[in-house]
Amino acid sequence: MTTMKIEDEIKQTAFKTEYHKAYINMLYTSNWLVQEQSNLFKPFGVTLPQYNVLRILRGQHPKPATVSLLIERMLDKTSNASRIVDKLEVKGLVTRKQCPNDRRTVDVLITDKGLALLKQMDDLDGGSKTGIRNLTEQETAELNRLLDKIRD
């Protein structure tokens, strides 16, 4: 993928301010990263949100997780964890059963098939093929600082 400065990518002549440019640049780069990762994941038949839920479940394994816990850990708090778990259940990557202690809650558990799939995918995520590259460690730390500061 040949990459250009953000002005060229969206064929816009100029931005009003450096702030406005950074805003567009943030959304654009975030989309870019998501799409890149999603392409890598396609052969494995799981979407990015589904992958993220599987990761959380592996973190809990062999303990189950409730849907509430999934929501709490998900990047996008308002997304619909129930329906993402639906898709994973159909694929046999997780199981879901009512918790005996509190029958309102549901125990979601990653299956062996799910664990095996994640193992296959491990080298993709965080590997050199995806994510933040091209930056030095110091630049990456600075990026983290700037992002945290934006949300202050």
Add this chain to the structure above:
Amino acid sequence: MTTMKIEDEIKQTAFKTEYHKAYINMLYTSNWLVQEQSNLFKPFGVTLPQYNVLRILRGQHPKPATVSLLIERMLDKTSNASRIVDKLEVKGLVTRKQCPNDRRTVDVLITDKGLALLKQMDDLDGGSKTGIRNLTEQETAELNRLLDKIRD
């Protein structure tokens, strides 16, 4: 909105590397910005993608734009411009008519109602209520540099 470091926000203990943390931080902050702007726009009855299309159309006005041009300028190239224009047409914010020269293409034109709506919204976007704040001009320029470098 009280904001915390990214580790606390998604209740994760630690990240493997600074790069991994920056990746999550990018997606999280981008979502955060989008949601913030979308909340501001809600009272006006247009979504963020719809707003962005209206902005492009105003940039062309009084000339019309084709759907291809919209796609070219949109942040998310793979999104479905036709259907976003559908929604805007229903709301009377744009008109759509077949172009006489090339009957494959469609001239999309922002209406007076659309222009008036944008005028109302102008102070929100790029104003102090949304977008990149808290950063100095220099920090913002550095952020732009880092983002461009990621996509290199």
Add this chain to the structure above:
DNA sequence: TGCAAATATATGTACATACATTTAATGTAC
């Protein structure tokens, strides 16, 4: 005890994304 409030999850609806396919119109090669 009994009943209202709170909690956990699921469901409904509108919108958008991602991507494949379709339809119509234009361009091009022969």
Add this chain to the structure above:
DNA sequence: GTACATTAAATGTATGTACATATATTTGCA
């Protein structure tokens, strides 16, 4: 000038997001 490829836009389908509402269960308190 007909046949085939190309282009522009729309449509179909699966997924996800955002938000409101529904349903079941538990908790807490009068």
